[in-house]
Amino acid sequence: MKTTGLLVVAMLLLAACGGKQIEPNYYLLRPSAQIESRQLSPSEDFALGKITIAPYLDQPGLLLKTGEGEIRPARHHLWAEPMYEGVHSFLVKEISRAKGEDILPARLMRDAIVVEVRVDELHGTTDGRAVLVGYWWLRRNGEILSAYQFSESKSLSREGYQALVEAERALLEQLAEKIAASMVLPG
């Protein structure tokens, strides 16, 4: 009799614990342009070297700057792959597209000019903007040929994390175009 009473109380408590389940949203960082089936035309002069991202970017949630020096990762709006993989894949495709020739990894191109990129900031802000700060440099056989800095922001077209992803993608496209424009053979 006594045992039966305790089981009833436990069942009531467990029923009280149940709540509404929130499904997270996953976002993928890929170029917006359609990718065609074609034969690749590797660049003989340029290659893509190491791409690094700031450590705070290496987390699953999208990032929103809520105050000065304050970043808040989203709990329910997550990247579908590690941030590094997304940035790397995005830049390879976009630089190749902007340059007009396919840029291969540096380990495959021995004497090519190597482009190395570091993304320092990539997040949204509470005032409706996406921010991208990055650096890149051209190197050949350990010698730095030239170095550049990129710092741009873009307003969101609408509210929500989807718009934030689109804005960040647009900023990465601008960065890829700038990088491609800087990839010229030294005179």
Add this chain to the structure above:
Amino acid sequence: MTTQRAEKDQGGGISAIWIIPLLALALGAYMVVYTWMTEGPEITITFNTAEGLVAGKTKVKYRDVDMGLVEEVRLTDDLEKVVAKVKLERQALPMLREDTRFWLVTARIGMGQISGLGTLLSGAYIELSPGAGAEGARDFIALERPPLTPTDAAGLRVKLTSERATSVSAGDKVLYKGYEVGRIESREFDPEKGKVNYVAFVDAPYHELVNSAVRFWNTSGISLTASAEGVKVRTGSLTTILAGGVAFGVPPGVTAGKPVEHNTQFKLYSDYEAILQNPFTYGLNYVVRFDQSVKGLLPGAPVEFRGIPMGRVERIMMEENLQESLVRDMQGEGDPIPVLLYLEPGRLGLPDTPQGVEYLQTGIRTSITNGMRATMQTGNLLTGAKYVGLDFYDGLEPATQGEHFGYTSIPSIASGIGQLEQKLATVLDKVQELPLETTVDTANAALGNLNQNLASLQKILDSQSTQELPADLEAMLEEIRIVVSGLAPDSDLYQSLNSSLLRLNKSLGNLEALTRTLAAQPNAAVMPSSAKPDPIPEVTQ
């Protein structure tokens, strides 16, 4: 007839007859005075023998002028000598001084000269050589042989001392670079000091060549030296070879000294080589006590400072050591053996003066404080001849100079062959103590086991499975190569691993989020989450 009457002369004058005796008296007085005024002095000269002396016949001459005559020859009261009473001319009176010399001139034949031939016909006579001392002397002792140098001759008289009698004798020449500049005047043996003393006279102006730095050596005979450079023969003139002689000069490398006075003492070296070996005048003695065998360490052995000769071993002071042991009644306790050294500052480039000796004393005292010690070194392995070496050594206990038998001491350490002998003896003792027989038995047993093991190993190596081992290894390496190639970035395994790592990374991210949630709300696992919803990025116009 006329008678004459004698009358007394009342005039009273002296008879003229008295003139004669008065005249004779005056003449006599004159003769006495004259004789007293013109008579020469009467002297006595003592001779060893009366050979050649004849009373009333033997004359005394000065520069071949007769100055007197021997009036009487008689023996002394003790019958040991002969005294000649000589009546000299008054002219000789000023010559009679305390250092006036007389000698008998007879015919003499020597190695260097023949003299007095004239006396063969005229007979011997006594030669007088006036002195310069106080007047009034009347008794003289005759020289045995004629003086070689006049008393008033210009020059320098020096004294030479030799440890032993040499072929040098009175009358021998004194040479300077082969040129005769003087002579040996006398030679005497000093029984008290056991040394032979010579008096040498160097004529002016050559006496200016004699200074405090010159050395005198015996040039008699022939010096024959055989060395690695050949045979050297060093001689003086033929006369000096036969009759003996003394040469002097400044040794090579020695600067001229100061002028010397009459009767300055010099050492007469046995030959020129002896001077080359001991060219310095000033030095000082030290004593070193060796606590090891001194066999082979002979008097005259060199004392070297880092290979530079700076002196010699004088002698081993066994006599003093024995006396000390007797006094302390400590015989048989193995006291260190004292060795007397003679060190010369000139050999180290220091001035060959008393000041140089002081420099050397100060230098040795300071060096001992800084670790300088005396050691006995072997100079010749064949003959076993040893010498004393001075050098600096590290890691020594502090030592100071002591005093032994009146000489300052230099501390010593065992070194060289002696040290090697001690070390060798220690090693041999240790070798002797080793359990060689047991070790050899054990080694034999170990070798037997090793032999068996090698035979077993040979069997293993000869087996078929071992022979096939290289082929198996090669196959294994090929498989490893295939496996490694499967891990390349473009391999299936790499892709699979990469995919797994991505999933793992994602899971870790979720786990991190869960951890954060539980940290913020510990009951989040069973209770509804109270976390705030994600802030939504807004659009600002």
